[in-house]
Amino acid sequence: MPTENTPFVLPKTIPVCPVRGSVIYPTMVQHIDASRSISINAIEAAMNAEKVILIVSQKDKDVDDPKGEDLYDVGTACNVLRVRKNPDGTVQMLVSAVSRVRVSKYTGGDYLRAAVTELKAEQDNPVELQALARELRERFEVIAAGGRISAESVQTINSKDDVGEMADHIAFNLDFKLEDKQALLEAARLTDRVRTLLTLLDTEQEVQAVQAKIRAQVKEEIDKNQREYYLREQMKVIQKELQGGEDGEEVDEAEAFRTKIDALELKPEVKKEIDREVNRLARMHPDAAEASVIRTYLTWVTELPWNVRSEDRLDVEEAAQVLDEDHYGLEKVKDRVLEFLAVRRLRKERAERGDLSAEDVNKGPILVFTGPPGVGKTSIAQSIAKALGRKYVRIALGGARDESDIRGHRRTYIGAMPGRLIQGIRTAGTKNPVILLDEVDKLGSSYQGDPSAALLEVLDPAQNQNFTDHYMGVAFDLSEVMFIATANYPEQIPAALMDRMEVIDFSSYIEQEKLEIAKRYLMPRQLTQNGLKPNQIAFTDAALEKLISHYTREAGVRNLEREIGTVARKVARRIATGEVKRVKVTDKELERYLGQPRHMPETENREDMVGVSTGMFYTPVGGDILFVETSIMPGKGLVLTGQLGDVMKESARAALTYAKSNAERFHIDRARIDDSEIHVHVPAGAIPKEGPSAGGAMVTSLVSALTGIPARHDVAMTGEMTLTGRYLPIGGLKEKVLGARRAGIKHIIMPKANEPDLRDIPLHLRSSMRFHPCETVDQVLDVALVGGLKALETPRDAAASPAPSSKRRSSRRGAGASA
Numbered sequence: 110m111p112t113e114n115t116p117f118v119l120p121k122t123i124p125v126c127p128v129r130g131s132v133i134y135p136t137m138v139q140h141i142d143a144s145r146s147i148s149i150n151a152i153e154a155a156m157n158a159e160k161v162i163l164i165v166s167q168k169d170k171d172v173d174d175p176k177g178e179d180l181y182d183v184g185t186a187c188n189v190l191r192v193r194k195n196p197d198g199t200v201q202m203l204v205s206a207v208s209r210v211r212v213s214k215y216t217g218g219d220y221l222r223a224a225v226t227e228l229k230a231e232q233d234n235p236v237e238l239q240a241l242a243r244e245l246r247e248r249f250e251v252i253a254a255g256g257r258i259s260a261e262s263v264q265t266i267n268s269k270d271d272v273g274e275m276a277d278h279i280a281f282n283l284d285f286k287l288e289d290k291q292a293l294l295e296a297a298r299l300t301d302r303v304r305t306l307l308t309l310l311d312t313e314q315e316v317q318a319v320q321a322k323i324r325a326q327v328k329e330e331i332d333k334n335q336r337e338y339y340l341r342e343q344m345k346v347i348q349k350e351l352q353g354g355e356d357g358e359e360v361d362e363a364e365a366f367r368t369k370i371d372a373l374e375l376k377p378e379v380k381k382e383i384d385r386e387v388n389r390l391a392r393m394h395p396d397a398a399e400a401s402v403i404r405t406y407l408t409w410v411t412e413l414p415w416n417v418r419s420e421d422r423l424d425v426e427e428a429a430q431v432l433d434e435d436h437y438g439l440e441k442v443k444d445r446v447l448e449f450l451a452v453r454r455l456r457k458e459r460a461e462r463g464d465l466s467a468e469d470v471n472k473g474p475i476l477v478f479t480g481p482p483g484v485g486k487t488s489i490a491q492s493i494a495k496a497l498g499r500k501y502v503r504i505a506l507g508g509a510r511d512e513s514d515i516r517g518h519r520r521t522y523i524g525a526m527p528g529r530l531i532q533g534i535r536t537a538g539t540k541n542p543v544i545l546l547d548e549v550d551k552l553g554s555s556y557q558g559d560p561s562a563a564l565l566e567v568l569d570p571a572q573n574q575n576f577t578d579h580y581m582g583v584a585f586d587l588s589e590v591m592f593i594a595t596a597n598y599p600e601q602i603p604a605a606l607m608d609r610m611e612v613i614d615f616s617s618y619i620e621q622e623k624l625e626i627a628k629r630y631l632m633p634r635q636l637t638q639n640g641l642k643p644n645q646i647a648f649t650d651a652a653l654e655k656l657i658s659h660y661t662r663e664a665g666v667r668n669l670e671r672e673i674g675t676v677a678r679k680v681a682r683r684i685a686t687g688e689v690k691r692v693k694v695t696d697k698e699l700e701r702y703l704g705q706p707r708h709m710p711e712t713e714n715r716e717d718m719v720g721v722s723t724g725m726f727y728t729p730v731g732g733d734i735l736f737v738e739t740s741i742m743p744g745k746g747l748v749l750t751g752q753l754g755d756v757m758k759e760s761a762r763a764a765l766t767y768a769k770s771n772a773e774r775f776h777i778d779r780a781r782i783d784d785s786e787i788h789v790h791v792p793a794g795a796i797p798k799e800g801p802s803a804g805g806a807m808v809t810s811l812v813s814a815l816t817g818i819p820a821r822h823d824v825a826m827t828g829e830m831t832l833t834g835r836y837l838p839i840g841g842l843k844e845k846v847l848g849a850r851r852a853g854i855k856h857i858i859m860p861k862a863n864e865p866d867l868r869d870i871p872l873h874l875r876s877s878m879r880f881h882p883c884e885t886v887d888q889v890l891d892v893a894l895v896g897g898l899k900a901l902e903t904p905r906d907a908a909a910s911p912a913p914s915s916k917r918r919s920s921r922r923g924a925g926a927s928a
Contacts, residue, residue, distance in 0.1 A: 117207050118159075119186055124151035125163045125221035126202075129170035132290040133185050134277035137206045144199040147174065150220035152192060152202055160189045162202075163210065163223050166291060177215025183228060183295040186210045209294060230273075231298040241303040242272040248310040249279055257317065258282050273299050276306050285309055338394045362404075363391035369411040379583045383410055406520060409527060409581065412535055418589065419539045422498035423454040435492040436485055437629055438622045442478070442613055446493050449474060449591075475568045477549070477594040477607070480615025483665020486595040487547060494543035499591065502533035506560065507548035515563035517580035527580040530567060530587070541589035549606075550596035561603050568592055568609045617664035619847050619871065623657050624650065631670045639677040644691060646680050648673075651696040658851065659706035660699070676702045716822055717895050720814030723825040724806030725849050725857075726798065727841035732848030734825050735798070737791055737806045739814035744786025751791030754799030761789050763832055764808035767886060768815055770832070775901045777815045787811070802839035804830035805858060808886055809893040817905065819895045825849045826858035826893060834886040838862035843869045850874055856881060858889055 126141065126148045133139050141164065143149050155162040165184030172179050187204035194200055209228035216222045246267075253263045262282045269275035280293045289309055296302035366387050370380065386403055393400045422428065428450050432443045459465045478486040487503070494501035506514075517528035526532075533544055552561045566572045567587060574588040594610060596602055618626065627648075636643060648656075661668040679702045680692045694702070720739040725732060747765055749758050765787065772779045789810065791798055805826040813820045827845050829837040838860040846857055847870075861882035867875060881892045891897040 117188070119208065119210065119225065119227055120159055120161055122216075122222050122224050123161050123163050123186065124154040124158075125165060125180070125184075125215070125223045126151045126155075127167050127175045127180055127221070128164055129167050130287055132166050132281070132287070132294050133164050133187070133204075133206050134281055134294060135185060135206045135208055136274050136277065137281065138190070139204055139206065141202045141204055142199060143202060145173065147220050149200050152189070152200055154220060155189050156192055162187055162189055162204065163212070163225060164204065164206070165212070165223075166287060170287075175221075176217065177221065180212075180215065180221075181291055181295075182212050183291070184210060184212065184223075184225075185294070186225065186227075209297075228295075228297055233298060233300045238272060238300055238303070241300060241307070242275075244307060245272070245276065245279070245303055245310075248307060248314070252283070252310060252313055252317070257284075257313075272303065276303055279310075280306060283309070283313060285313075334394070361391070362395070363387050366390070366407045366411065370407075373411070373415045375415055376584075382583050383407070402520060406580075409531075409535070413531070413581075413585070414534065414538055414540045415585075417539050418541045419499050421450075421453060421541075422496065423450055423457065425450050425454070428496035431496040432489075432492055435495070436489055437625045438618065439485060439489060439615070442489055442615070445476070445611075445613055446496065450497070475570065475592045475594070475610045477596060477599070477602075477610040477612050478615055479596050479599040479612055481617060481664035482597060483663055483667035484615045484618060485665070486615055487545065490543060490545040490593045490595070493591075493593065497543065497591070500537035500539050500542035501545070502537050502542050503545045503547055504529045504533055505547045507551040508553060509560045510553035512560055512563045513579065515560050515567065517578040519579045520582070525580055527578050530576070531578045531581060531585065534585070534587075534590075540586065541591070543591045543593060546592060546594040548596070549594040550598050550601040561606055564606055565609065568594075568606065616869070617844055618666065619874075620654065620657055620851070621871065623666055623669060624653055626666050627653050627657075627669060627673065631666060631673050635670060635674045635677045639674065639681050641677055641681055641684070645684060646677060646692050646694065648676075648694045649696065652694045652699055655696040655699055655706075656703075659708055660703055662708045672703060717819035718822065719817055719819050720810055722806045722809035722813065722820045722893060723822070723854065724803045725825050725827040725845035726800070726803075727844045727848075732841065732844035732846070734849050734852045734854065735791055735793070735803075735806075737789065737803065737810040739810040740788045740790075741781075741785050741814050742788065743784070745784070746786060748786060748788040749790075750788070751793070752797050753791060754797065756801050757791075757799055757803055760801055760804040760830070761807050761811075763830060764804065764811045766832055767808055767830065767834065768811050775812060775816055776904050777812075782815065787814075800839075801829040801837075802827045804828060805836065805883075805886070805889045805893070809890060812890060812901070813894060816901060818900050820893055821856070821895055823854060824856040824858060824893050825852075825854040826889060828858065828860040828863075828883065828889070830886050830889075836860050836883045836885055836889060842866040846870055846878070847874070850878060855879060856892065858883055858892055860884070 126143065127145075128141065143152060151162060163184045164187050165180050167175050167179055168181065169179060185206045186208050187206045189202060190205055191203040192200060193202075210225040211228050212223040212225050214224045216224075249266065252258070258266075259282075262278075266275055266278045266282070269278060276293070276299075280290055289305075293302055293305055296305060367384075370383055370387065375383065386407060390400060390403045390407065393403070425447055429443065429447055432446065436443075456465055478489070480486060490503075491501055509515075513528060515528045515530060517531060518525035527535075530544070534540060534542070537544075546564070549561075549564070552559075552564075567576060570588060573590075574586045575584040576587045577584050599607065599612065632648065633643070636646065656672055657669060660672050663669070676694060676699075680694070683689050683692065700706075720741075722737045724735045724737055726735050747762065749761050753761070768775070768777065769779065769782060771777075772782065789807065791803075805828045808830055809820050809826065812818075827839055827842070829839055831837065842859060842863050843866060849857060856879050858881045861884045864882050867880065881888075883889050883892070887898060890901060894900060
């Protein structure tokens with residue numbers, strides 16, 4: 110590239126960078142943005158050669174892939190000073206325009222190339238050029254005074270002594286048509302160029318004059334409308350004085366709002382802000398756009414229940430009756446609601462004696478119901494509102510990704526409105542409703558904010574008495590609202606939000622509870638929905654039990670209700686066609702209506718087997734048992750199959766290490782362990798299994814296979830083991846025990862630390878099973894193996910042969926099991 114001391118050398122053929130809608134003149138330094146491949150390739154070619162490029166304008170700016178015929182014949186040869194590639198693939202180039210050139214021929218390819226010759230300036234009459242230069246400066250001063258050109262550009266142009274440079278810069282900075290700018294570029298004689306530019310400046314001056322006239326007319330029209338507005342306001346006052354308060358007096362809109370606001374008994378700071386908006390409306394033209402915005406805002410203000418409350422029904426016995434009528438079971442939830450009523454009643458009595466303030470009485474708890482789908486989290490909230498005598502509002506938060514869903518939009522936006530909380534309060538019509546925040550664990554976040562963060566203020570009893578919605582702009586007291594949130598996965602709720610709520614866990618329904626719910630609630634509802642009378646269809650208890658265990662697998666009762674509805678519709682069809690008048694559905698007839706059973710619960714082994722132990726697992730749809738099988742064969746190492754998770758694999762390795770470390774005590778041949786392939790398999794290999802609580806079953810199966818002592822078929826176990834032989838607590842004991850009970854298990858081995866969890870199991874189930882709390886693995890083996898520790902520690906002959914395969918059905922769930 111030429112330097113300041115090196116003359117510019119124009120190559121005979123140079124790359125072409127087409128531009129759209131603009132012209133660059135010599136002596137200018139300009140940025141060029143290139144996004145088309147034809148331009149980017151030309152820039153790369155220029156950088157690889159003499160760093161000279163031709164900037165030429167397209168005749169039609171809408172052409173995306175221009176050819177030679179789409180470009181003008183005169184352009185500007187430029188030095189490429191700098192090139193920068195952007196992350197999006199575009200290129201930004203800084204060029205210094207040097208000279209006008211004429212293209213004799215365009216050639217194509219990956220980019221356009223042009224054979225060029227420099228456009229030589231023709232001789233001018235010096236006197237004529239001087240006169241034209243003076244005229245050009247005077248015209249430009251008039252144009253610049255109109256404010257169409259920036260002060261910086263005006264200063265640059267005025268500093269030019271060369272008439273050609275000044276003319277080029279004026280043409281570049283004014284908004285002329287592309288054809289006019291191109292004509293100025295193609296003018297070889299300077300006097301012709303200045304004359305053309307003067308003609309364009311005359312036109313520009315006339316346009317500016319017309320614009321100034323239009324602006325004056327618009328201002329005059331606005332002033333006229335403003336005068337009319339003040340005159341109308343004066344006429345209203347005069348008419349009011351003349352009528353003297355007679356009937357039919359027209360009430361001013363702002364005064365109507367003031368009357369409503371005075372009746373709301375607002376706090377002084379809130380009333381001050383709202384009065385300011387009313388005063389703005391009073392001074393504004395009724396048809397103004399801003400007046401409509403203020404009118405909508407004041408409507409929201411006057412329709413909110415600032416001091417309207419529903420009277421709480423504080424009869425604890427009556428509330429208990431309402432909750433029992435609507436829901437079966439859920440004793441913990443019902444107890445918590447009745448506790449709230451009792452506390453509220455005592456607070457109110459103390460407030461009447463003057464011991465407590467009204468604020469202390471009105472504060473409500475923040476509850477979060479957690480548990481699997483279908484267990485009644487949402488419906489219990491409706492029953493709570495009914496028991497309390499409060500209004501009920503449900504706000505679905507699943508998938509909400511915008512903070513404005515909670516806090517509302519600011520009034521500066523078109524279509525702004527309050528958040529869902531304020532909308533719910535307005536719908537309820539009271540300031541102390543029960544608001545259900547449904548699916549709070551499924552809130553999302555985006556560039557528009559995090560709704561869960563916005564809930565931090567809402568669900569904090571110490572802050573929500575001054576909750577400020579962005580649209581309302583004033584504080585609204587939410588402390589009297591009873592908030593209830595629901596979630597399926599509490600671990601997905603942010604810790605700061607979870608800390609503000611009281612967690613009430615909804616566990617899975619047991620079969621007995623599902624049976625009662627089906628008889629009391631689901632069947633009557635489905636009979637009504639399918640047009641049947643109670644005497645036209647009847648389900649036996651055995652049919653409902655089979656429906657629960659063989660056709661549904663869930664924590665709640667939604668699918669159970671669907672299956673009952675399916676049977677009811679098929680019976681309705683038979684009755685409608687006259688085939689029968691009434692139907693009694695038994696367990697044997699279920700296949701007629703629903704087909705083959707879809708779920709076969711696992712059953713216990715029929716006999717004691719070597720190397721086969723029984724474990725227990727828990728999923729969100731309930732508990733069940735699983736079998737751990739161990740086989741010993743010639744080879745090396747430990748083989749684990751059955752789609753086990755990392756933690757479960759670690760349990761198997763820990764069990765083998767425990768067996769090795771106690772080989773002498775259990776009379777196990779260490780050489781046989783080292784020279785054998787130990788294969789541990791958990792059936793139902795299509796189902797992922799994970800968790801540490803299969804440790805007891807793993808060590809029992811391994812020790813049984815290595816010693817030849819059978820494991821008891823009527824014993825199921827759950828618990829985490831350690832290398833030192835400790836037996837650690839686990840979770841989900843209630844669901845696991847219920848699953849084992851369905852499978853016919855009579856003995857349960859469990860960690861001693863889990864004994865308090867037995868209180869959650871119904872008494873009639875506890876009395877029909879025997880529980881063995883254990884603190885060590887030795888205690889587990891003493892119960893799980895035939896003969897117990899005495900058989901283990903007694904010398905035996907050669908180790909037992911590998912365990913035979915068990916012959917049983919293994920119908921499994923569609924979700925991963927957690928042991």
